[in-house]
Amino acid sequence: MNKICDDIAEILPLYDRRAKKYALHCYFEQTIWILKAHDGPVIISQVNCIVNEDTLFIGDLNVFDKARVHQKFFGPIRAVLGLPPKTRDYQRKGLGTNILKFLIERAKKQKLRRIIGNLFPRDLAANPNLPRWYQSLGFEMDATGKPGMIQLELPKPTKSSTITDGGTLH
Numbered sequence: 008m009n010k011i012c013d014d015i016a017e018i019l020p021l022y023d024r025r026a027k028k029y030a031l032h033c034y035f036e037q038t039i040w041i042l043k044a045h046d047g048p049v050i051i052s053q054v055n056c057i058v059n060e061d062t063l064f065i066g067d068l069n070v071f072d073k074a075r076v077h078q079k080f081f082g083p084i085r086a087v088l089g090l091p092p093k094t095r096d097y098q099r100k101g102l103g104t105n106i107l108k109f110l111i112e113r114a115k116k117q118k119l120r121r122i123i124g125n126l127f128p129r130d131l132a133a134n135p136n137l138p139r140w141y142q143s144l145g146f147e148m149d150a151t152g153k154p155g156m157i158q159l160e161l162p163k164p165t166k167s168s169t170i171t172d173g174g175t176l177h
């Protein structure tokens with residue numbers, strides 16, 4: 008059985024800008040990191056990463072704008088009536104920023120040297136602020152802000168660096 012899907016390695020508190028608390032379920036394997044943020048039973052964000060030697064590759068980073076709201080009573084009624092499930096937008100609450108900050112800290116603690124990812128044309132078209140956002144977190148990219156690779160070089164680990172838990176995410 009796939010260990011990543013069965014065992015939750017860590018559940019950390021995650022907060023949005025208004026200090027609302029969520030749960031960040033972290034699955035850390037040697038080469039695969041998966042983070043899933045939960046609002047109660049609802050998954051509101053997922054990040055899939057691959058670790059290759061000293062590099063963390065963010066393959067997919069999503070805070071959902073149409074997370075399905077858990078409605079124990081009205082959910083089945085809506086379904087019977089042929090209505091679409093109720094959804095909620097979790098973007099622009101500071102969750103993506105806090106999750107990315109957590110990944111950066113975790114990568115440092117694992118003594119990785121860089122984080123890379125891709126800025127896809129569709130994401131850039133939907134959110135033209137993405138280059139500025141990544142830059143505000145220290146990432147470098149094409150100076151013109153065009154789609155392409157994003158990269159963050161991490162400081163060289165010192166001899167005294169230790170691996171501790173991820174802590175609380177504000």
Ligand SMILES: CC(C)(COP(=O)(O)OP(=O)(O)OC[C@H]1O[C@@H](n2cnc3c(N)ncnc32)[C@H](O)[C@@H]1OP(=O)(O)O)[C@@H](O)C(=O)NCCC(=O)NCCS
Nearest residue numbers: 068069070098099100101102103104125126130134136140
């Ligand atoms: C990009 C993403 C992960 C950011 O997560 P988030 O929780 O919305 O981010 P935050 O609330 O921390 O906001 C980060 C910045 O992104 C901008 N932003 C977020 N969503 C936006 C949207 N739909 N349109 C325009 N700007 C947006 C905001 O301007 C914000 O900057 P600010 O703090 O100066 O206002 C999320 O919007 C998302 O999943 N988008 C769809 C997939 C995607 O583009 N992934 C990134 C692949 S490179």
